[in-house]
Amino acid sequence: MPHRTSATHAPKTSIGRRIFMALCAGSAGSSWATALGMPAGCPSPAKVRTGYDALEADGYQALKGRKLGLIANPTSVDRHLRHIADRLHAAPGVNLKAIFGPEHGFRGSAQAGHSEAKSIDPRTGIPVYDMYTFSGPKLDALLKSADIDLLVFDIQDIGARFYTYIWSMFDALVACARCGIAFMVLDRPNPITGLHASGPTLDPAFSSFVGRVPLLLRHGMTVGELARLFNSHSVPQQAGRPARLNVIPMTGWHRKLYQDETDLVWVPPSPNMPDVTTAIAYPGTCLFEGTTLSVGRGTASPFLTLGAPGLDATRWVGELNNAGLPGCLFREDWFTPGFEVAKDQLCHGLQLAITDRKSFDPLLTGVTMLQTVLKISEHPIWKKSGSTFDILTGSNTLRRQLSQGMSAPDILASWKPDEAEFALQRHSFLLY
Structure with a gap:
């Protein structure tokens, strides 16, 4: 028998044709989102002019x-x-x-x-x-x-x-x-x-x-x-x-x-900042620039891939996935950095996956990653006895807190006075 179509069994069209039809429809109710089969409520990119x-x-x-x-x-x-x-x-x-x-x-x-x-x-x-x-x-x-x-x-x-x-x-x-x-x-x-x-x-x-x-x-x-x-x-x-x-x-x-x-195209601001996801993680994972671990420079996912030769990353990943950090997961990874720390050496480490960026906290995540690697590493992790880390973080306080075993939530709580003062200071300079 000939195939019959109905309202509930319409002929399939290619994605390309759906996009073409949506564009031709202009303001007649179609959009890129509906053309691609996205949910009707999917927001359009915000139109931003720099x-x-x-x-x-x-x-x-x-x-x-x-x-x-x-x-x-x-x-x-x-x-x-x-x-x-x-x-x-x-x-x-x-x-x-x-x-x-x-x-x-x-x-x-x-x-x-x-x-x-x-x-x-x-x-x-x-x-x-x-x-x-x-x-x-x-x-x-x-x-x-x-x-x-x-x-x-x-x-x-x-x-x-x-x-x-x-x-x-x-x-x-x-x-x-x-x-x-x-x-x-x-x-x-x-x-x-x-x-x-x-x-x-x-x-x-x-x-x-x-x-x-x-x-x-x-x-x-x-x-x-x-x-x-x-x-x-x-x-x-x-x-x-x-x-x-x-x-x-x-x-x-x-x-x-x-x-x-937004409708702005992402242009990498630096060679190891390939996308917005990397930028979201960066305030936390860049802390590892002050350590002897590689941050994955020269890999496909810098600042999301971290590790070092000889590191027990199996244990590191297990500790982190058991920590209940919001909005992220970790997987074990092997990689060879192309630049800087551990260049051209096989590293055992992890890859950070951000699963919900609205709940993900890069600083809570970064501090917890540091805590756990301090716990499992058999070798000192601080570059130049900690001075590089101190310059990066802006004082020697965070390194001392980590060395003393202070919990990540307590460390973040210690920043509250600074955060409250800055919130008042910056308010009159905001434009948006």
């Missing part, structure tokens, strides 16, 4: 007549993934004179702790200066030599204090305040939401390029908001006056949004 997009829409009026410098890297793109250095160079009435590269460089080709040498951008002919770790008189001299009167910052941060781009911004703010150069921030999302500000604050005695001034480990702010905070407090202390700061805000972004809940 600070650069707002600047472009205004015809670059704030840049007209200025001698412009740009702090940028591969994340400095518009909503069509066109690099803003190219866009600014081509824009009528905009005089882009110099580009400055942070850690990893303007093109993002360098690994952690490195940058790119001074060069000429082949597409625009504009000089590209290395500003990584430049501060004080050295940075002042660099900016003056570039002959600029406005410095623009447009780089994607990931929401953790020890991610260095915010400190390149801080040092540039201080230098611009001293040199009389105006400073502009083109704002971008905090990709791990702007809801949560948590962790220990930095002790000024441990100031470094992974933390210049007191700030929570997970700050919960955008780069524009941080610039406003810095310029109100720390910049005047160091420069004698605030910088002439202008923050161009986003539209469409809300603090509850992860970046992959």
Whole structure:
């Protein structure tokens, strides 16, 4: 018999055809979500326009007549993934004179702790200066030599204090305040939401390029908001006056949004930050940069893959999965790092899987991972007797708490006064 169809047994169509039909339908009720067979209530990505997009829409009026410098890297793109250095160079009435590269460089080709040498951008002919770790008189001299009167910052941060781009911004703010150069921030999302500000604050005695001034480990702010905070407090202390700061805000972004809940395409901010999931884990798992364990640099899942040669990872995974940590699971893993700790050595370790990012707590998870590895490791885990870990965390308190056997919940509870103080401090600088 011929096959009969009914309302409940419609002919199958390919995914491609369903997408095509949905797009053709336009506003007639179809969408990407329904075309792909997703639940009807699946939210569409939030339409976010970055600070650069707002600047472009205004015809670059704030840049007209200025001698412009740009702090940028591969994340400095518009909503069509066109690099803003190219866009600014081509824009009528905009005089882009110099580009400055942070850690990893303007093109993002360098690994952690490195940058790119001074060069000429082949597409625009504009000089590209290395500003990584430049501060004080050295940075002042660099900016003056570039002959600029406005410095623009447009780089994607990931929401953790020890991610260095915010400190390149801080040092540039201080230098611009001293040199009389105006400073502009083109704002971008905090990709791990702007809801949560948590962790220990930095002790000024441990100031470094992974933390210049007191700030929570997970700050919960955008780069524009941080610039406003810095310029109100720390910049005047160091420069004698605030910088002439202008923050161009986003539209469409809300603090509850992860970046992959927006329509912005993820561009890796550094070679080992491939996706938003890695960024979510990073405030906790980057703590292992202060240990003798590999964080999986050069693997397919850096900061989600951790271990060391000879480690009893079977026991480590068992301890962690029995700890009842919310929103995550662990599996045993073998891997060979491509960079830094245990490079080209077979490591026994684990892979962290985030199963519910709304309940996942990166700092609770990271501290618990440290506790358990201290318990099972037959060898000291602290790099350089703990000094690297102390610089990373902003004091020696967390390492002492771990060494004394304090529980993870008690450690997190000890941060509550810092968190409450910072919540009050940051409130007036929030834009969204």
